[in-house]
Amino acid sequence: MITSVKNEMVKEWRKLKQKKERDRQEKFMIEGFHLIEEAHKSEWEIVALIHEEHIEIEKSLLQYPLYTVSDNVMAAITETKTPQGIAAVVKKRNVQDSLSNKALLIDEVQDPGNVGTMIRTADAAGFDTVILGKGTVDLYNDKVIRATQGSIFHLNIMQADLIKEMEKLQANGIPIWSTGLAQAKPYQQVEKPDRIAIVVGNEGAGVSKEIMDKASENVVIPIHGKAESLNVSVAAAILMYYVVG
Structure with a gap:
């Protein structure tokens, strides 16, 4: 001992x-x-x-x-x-290939509970890939791992440059939705594709302008009450379940 x-x-x-x-x-x-x-x-x-x-x-x-x-x-x-x-x-497993049918891209989200919850929800919604961009909390942070409830072991998860990964996804015919207010449509008004990548962003600043500009569609989740915004993991859950529903 x-x-x-x-x-x-x-x-x-x-x-x-x-x-x-x-x-x-x-x-x-x-x-x-x-x-x-x-x-x-x-x-x-x-x-x-x-x-x-x-x-x-x-x-x-x-x-x-x-x-x-x-x-x-x-x-x-x-x-x-x-x-x-x-x-x-x-x-650790080094996943290099981001090509997938349904991917969640996470841009500079720093709260480990949010990141872990999104990984768990992506797993539950049938997504196959999660890509953590620069500035996002480390995948192997203890709080992230615990929040995934084991889903870290079920998905292809990588830490990479989101712009480069978006280019690869789009080159393979996968449309990309970014969350944000600029020139955005309510998500229910956008046709659901069979293959998709969804980008969600930092708790305060949201998705970066460079990433929003590169997205196929910018979508917004309407706020019907007086709340200023939704928690990023809740927003990700709404969109992921919408596109698979």
Whole structure:
């Protein structure tokens, strides 16, 4: 059993709380039974399974390198206030191909809960790809991962230059809707294509002008009450379910 937070392996695990270290090691940490089960059922590679002594491990998970740790070590490597006593280190996947039938593009959204929720909703709505643009929170941020509820393991997700990815999508005949007010039509008035990419933007500034100018259509969700705007994850959900409905 590993009982010291000064253990070299524990030090490496703790470093995964930092983006620069996740990038360097090309790994990230997940916590809890549900996320580990979703990772196990996917094609992602689990490189270490970490558990406290009293946690019973399912037989299907015994194929992974297994490390037993004390509760103080588990508390040191995890982010949640009440850890479930089990965590895993997962190898990143580098998705290079954004060509898809239905894609969600996220422009400079910085709230991890919003990004994770949008990934989860994209999964639920039957989208196959999510592209995180420059300025968007890191995909492997702990709060993003937890908010996805495992959907991170179900979709093609990449971090890339949105303009370049939009050019690829449009070259393959996929129209792009951008959310915004400038020269925008109410989304219900725009014909729903079979294949589509939807762009949503920063919580305060919205989608950048450069991206809006490049979109096939700019759409707006009407506000019927006195609210100034919709939360970005709610807006994304409305549009994604509209185009698949």
